[in-house]
Amino acid sequence: MSGMRVACIGAGPGGLMLALLLRRLGGHEVDVYERSPAGATYGFGVVFSRFSLARLRRAAPDVVAALLDRGARWDDVEVRRDGEEIRSSGHGFAAVERRTLLTALNELAEDAGARLYFNTEADAAELLGRYDVVVAADGSGSRTRTSFAGEFGAEVVPGRGRYAWFGVDRAFGAMTFLFADSEYGPVGAHVYPYGPDRSTFLVELGEQAWQRAGFTEGATKPPGWNDEQAMEFCAEVFAEHLRGAKLLGNGSRWLTFPHITSSRWSSGRLVGLGDAVHTAHFSVGSGTTLALEDAVELARRLSEHGEGDDLDATLAAYEATRRPIVESVQQAAWASLRMWSHPEEHRALDPATLMLRLLTRTGQSAADVLLRLDPQLAKIGDGVTALPEGPVPALVSSDGSAVPGDALLLAPGAQAPAGHDGPLLVAADEQAEERLKGLRAELPNAVLGLLIQAPAPAEEPVARVVDSVVALATAVPLDVVAVAPGPRLPAADRTARSALAERLTAAGMRTAYVCRPNELSQGWTHARSGRADTVWTTEP
Numbered sequence: 001m002s003g004m005r006v007a008c009i010g011a012g013p014g015g016l017m018l019a020l021l022l023r024r025l026g027g028h029e030v031d032v033y034e035r036s037p038a039g040a041t042y043g044f045g046v047v048f049s050r051f052s053l054a055r056l057r058r059a060a061p062d063v064v065a066a067l068l069d070r071g072a073r074w075d076d077v078e079v080r081r082d083g084e085e086i087r088s089s090g091h092g093f094a095a096v097e098r099r100t101l102l103t104a105l106n107e108l109a110e111d112a113g114a115r116l117y118f119n120t121e122a123d124a125a126e127l128l129g130r131y132d133v134v135v136a137a138d139g140s141g142s143r144t145r146t147s148f149a150g151e152f153g154a155e156v157v158p159g160r161g162r163y164a165w166f167g168v169d170r171a172f173g174a175m176t177f178l179f180a181d182s183e184y185g186p187v188g189a190h191v192y193p194y195g196p197d198r199s200t201f202l203v204e205l206g207e208q209a210w211q212r213a214g215f216t217e218g219a220t221k222p223p224g225w226n227d228e229q230a231m232e233f234c235a236e237v238f239a240e241h242l243r244g245a246k247l248l249g250n251g252s253r254w255l256t257f258p259h260i261t262s263s264r265w266s267s268g269r270l271v272g273l274g275d276a277v278h279t280a281h282f283s284v285g286s287g288t289t290l291a292l293e294d295a296v297e298l299a300r301r302l303s304e305h306g307e308g309d310d311l312d313a314t315l316a317a318y319e320a321t322r323r324p325i326v327e328s329v330q331q332a333a334w335a336s337l338r339m340w341s342h343p344e345e346h347r348a349l350d351p352a353t354l355m356l357r358l359l360t361r362t363g364q365s366a367a368d369v370l371l372r373l374d375p376q377l378a379k380i381g382d383g384v385t386a387l388p389e390g391p392v393p394a395l396v397s398s399d400g401s402a403v404p405g406d407a408l409l410l411a412p413g414a415q416a417p418a419g420h421d422g423p424l425l426v427a428a429d430e431q432a433e434e435r436l437k438g439l440r441a442e443l444p445n446a447v448l449g450l451l452i453q454a455p456a457p458a459e460e461p462v463a464r465v466v467d468s469v470v471a472l473a474t475a476v477p478l479d480v481v482a483v484a485p486g487p488r489l490p491a492a493d494r495t496a497r498s499a500l501a502e503r504l505t506a507a508g509m510r511t512a513y514v515c516r517p518n519e520l521s522q523g524w525t526h527a528r529s530g531r532a533d534t535v536w537t538t539e540p
């Protein structure tokens with residue numbers, strides 16, 4: 001359909017990419033309203049993985065070319081802690097300054113015929129009176145999302161830890177993860193280059209440490225304000241890594257990262273994209289990619305929208321295509337965020353194990369894949385291997401046949417078979433405590449455990465399960481807790497299983513990660529990275 005009038009609120013990466021592609025693909029009229037002046041934005045460099053660049057290249061090769069020309073590229077990940085430095089290669093990243101990316105998108109969108117209005121606060125209700133379609137690309141603080149709260153069904157959960165986003169006037173040579181101890185508690189930083197003499201320097205501090213330090217709440221300060229006290233603290237904590245380089249501020253202060261989900265992304269002629277309707281914690285470096293990819297899909301759908309077509313159906317098709325991808329990244333981001341907001345859980349890991357934990361922190365990747373990218377991983381620490389060297393015990397039901405060493409799940413009402421030498425498990429249900437007490441009285445030397453399936457991959461459900469297992473373990477000692485595959489979609493189930501095993505291990509439980517035979521490397525990675533004590537398979 002030609003001649004649609006589209007208004008876009010927000011000239012962030014999502015809004016600008018949409019304007020550019022709508023002009024190129026559909027010839028629609030597009031007006032973009034941005035409250036800030038042209039060229040003004042927060043933050044420093046943003047990172048892209050090689051996979052996201054490949055996807056974006058198909059839709060807008062000139063955007064990717066501009067990004068690569070004006071940014072930095074590198075392959076390595078480095079972990080530094082307690083004076084040790086470990087590197088892994090083959091990962092493939094690019095980064096560009098956020099301001100540079102926006103300038104490139106501005107130019108391309110204007111060249112394509114979009115009209116950009118800076119210093120202009122926009123209001124969705126008012127724009128709906130003047131345009132055929134209004135796009136909320138107004139970021140995580142979206143006023144549109146709050147004004148149309150019922151329509152979007154959004155949930156905003158503030159993060160638990162604090163971050164401060166600085167730059168530094170030196171190019172680090174890798175995606176560098178720094179870990180240090182401060183007088184208030186552990187501090188972490190993600191550092192990566194985005195130009196010949198610039199890096200992003202993002203510092204994470206646990207909520208308790210932030211409270212102990214009595215630092216300033218950044219959210220209530222005006223845009224552009226820099227927290228000098230935060231900058232001094234971070235410069236001092238990471239002085240040995242900065243080696244004289246200077247931290248830079250651009251609205252840098254302590255903030256919490258909001259986890260935003262929306263049950264619907266459109267209502268009538270109003271549609272949302274990017275951070276306005278969903279966020280993904282920055283530690284997986286994907287929010288900009290998601291906003292850009294949303295824009296690609298929405299532009300495609302609107303450009304194919306014909307005269308007389310149902311706009312609800314067009315916008316629903318956009319959401320149906322994007323939602324599963326966004327949700328899977330959000331799950332990965334949640335798992336990654338967990339690692340950063342619970343620094344105490346990995347404080348005791350040696351640097352090699354910590355590297356493996358970091359590389360697999362989303363619960364989705366495994367040692368076999370990492371070793372293909374970087375065979376040198378086999379040489380760090382005790383050496384990463386794709387699979388365990390010895391036989392892997394199976395988890396079998398007491399209805400089936402078991403071989404020595406297998407873990408046996410006792411069916412409801414079943415007795416422990418005579419002579420079985422492997423762990424005996426009961427399912428985590430209301431009878432679990434009573435059954436475990438009975439088994440303990442009958443078989444004082446047996447290895448007894450609980451079998452549990454992972455809940456939804458989110459903080460509260462996982463915390464509830466951990467609390468209930470810890471409570472049970474105080475009533476009846478548990479030798480092992482087995483975390484088994486559940487009924488959810490594989491990616492969600494793996495993320496939740498991973499988080500549950502990790503938290504149970506951190507809570508002092510002996511944990512077995514139970515995997516399907518085709519996930520054996522992933523299961524082994526959990527044991528090898530200290531998230532579980534052992535790995536079992538679901539099939540002998």
Ligand SMILES: Cc1cc2nc3c(=O)[nH]c(=O)nc-3n(C[C@H](O)[C@H](O)[C@H](O)COP(=O)(O)OP(=O)(O)OC[C@H]3O[C@@H](n4cnc5c(N)ncnc54)[C@H](O)[C@@H]3O)c2cc1C
Pocket residue numbers: 009010011012013014015033034035036043045046047048120121122123137138139140142143163165202273274275276282285286287288289290291
């Ligand atoms: C610390 C940190 C580090 C990050 N690092 C990365 C990274 O490395 N890689 C990555 O992919 N992502 C990263 N992100 C995420 C990324 O910044 C966001 O996901 C991305 O900017 C979302 O783009 P957007 O277009 O949806 O929204 P935004 O970029 O937030 O743009 C929204 C725009 O709307 C404007 N606006 C808001 N309200 C109005 C209004 N009423 N009228 C007019 N204009 C309005 C705002 O001024 C803003 O310019 C990071 C985020 C943070 C916080």
